[in-house]
Amino acid sequence: MNDQPVRVAQLSCGPEHSGVQKEIYDAAEMVNAEMFFPDVTLKDITEAYQEFGLEAKSGDLKLAIARAKALVEGSVEADAVFIATCFRCSEAAIVRNELRRYIHNNSDLPVVSYSFTERTTSGTLLTRMEALTTIARRRALLAREVQEGITLGIDSGSSTTKAVVMKDNEIVGTGWTPTTEVLGSAKSVMESALEEAGIKLSEIDAVGTTGYGRYLIGNQLKADLIQEELTVNSKGAVYLADRQKGEATVIDIGGMDNKAISVQDGIPGTFTMGGICAGASGRFLEMTAKRLGIDITELGPLAMGGDSSVVPMNSYCIVFGTQSLVNALAEGHTKQDVAAAACRSVAEQVFEQQLQEVEIKEPVIMVGGTSLIQGLVNEMGKLLQTDIIVPHHSQYIGSVGSALLASGFIDNKDR
């Protein structure tokens, strides 16, 4: 790790009173980042929020506006920006959104925003903080567009573990299994991918890991790259979709959390990661498939034959979603309509909760296992009123991104 800490400017309202400031500091320390509060004067605050034109009543939000202006105008230097406000505060939600947009449009600084509760822990913040520092620290690596040599990428997700072997910019082997025991699942997918590729582990030039189990697997395999999934998935998405230049939006609806990333030339600008409840994730679709008595792979085609508008469904919480599901079936709705409604409900949740927090720029690329559920992609396309790209091997996005970026380390090793 580079000795020089990444300087992350904190624009916030409430964390010091909610008991989560220490968690923010802890998460930053884990990725060698240094949080700081941009210095502004009282006069700056008064002028800044009046010029900004948003009549926030809260003093801390006025201060955040002044600090954002100082960053954009260059009177304070930073490598990245972290915006944090209380979950449930409407005024903070408005200011948070506008500040993120303002910084994104007027500077090159990577920004991440987060709404916290008093239960927010450093572990929750780690992936976001890691992505911020990676973007600031590894721009050269993220600019890599071609995979070289033979590399292995492993993505240890909350639901599934995936592996990909790449050789000379081609995917030559894949492996996939539900995540049970992290190391065991990784070993299994690695063996499958190597077997399919007809390559021995000793022939691998570099290894990259991502996902929740990235540290455990990465340390075990002595991986060259251990990196969070936000930057890895963005890179993998634009690589597979052949959209490495220009703007793009990457949506990854995962088993446990969702990611929405606004990308410029393959490098994430703003991103959100979260999800209010499992009701807005792949987990709800898995549960729907189980309830309908079908395999998850059949859900997409089934949903395509249904009409989502005839079944009211609210998956804001997985319990409410299940209730809607059971009621809809009890009322005699067809399996097709219920499947379509479940897809629409998840798409709506992601649209309402997360896509409002990033600038949607076309093309929109959907990745991850859920992107194979045609009904979900269809419903998301309807909401965003655009044709969504689902690249080939989209379910292996993290592994592909890891394998691609890991090849950047080959030159530094004895081959």
Added chain:
Amino acid sequence: MAKVFIYPSTSLILSDMVERFGHQPLGAAVAVREKIQTPGLDSPPMQMTPEDPKKGLKYAAVEVPAGVRGRMALFGPMIDEAEAAIIINDADLSFGCMGCSRTNELVKYLVRTREDIPVLDLNYPSDEEEGIQFVTNIKGFLDSLNMPEDESESMDNSGGEE
């Protein structure tokens, strides 16, 4: 001497005035001092812990943002303890600033509904003349707190202008 809750609670000017006229100000400095003088490093700079928002549940329900409940863990007990209160509405940032507007609404409401204590509710002055009247009103209110109960009755809850 009365314990006087001040709003904005961060106002050093207001705190100083209360002290000069012989009373004990209850403001942010008092509550924060308690927190930061407690040994240990919880969550700098305020040393709040996730337990504090739970204490704030007495004043604001769980649906309310954590920052509001954390702040209420500081301000709530002072409002309970207060024997009088001064509220300055629409104060300039330089006079004293309370970070969260949602907390401010709740704090003012809780103070105004404490019908058992005298409350001076003033607007922040916009010119010199209003400034003089502003200080006079505060002084009058604070002086009345020293008077025997029957003499100060006329000033209770009507000591100033809205």
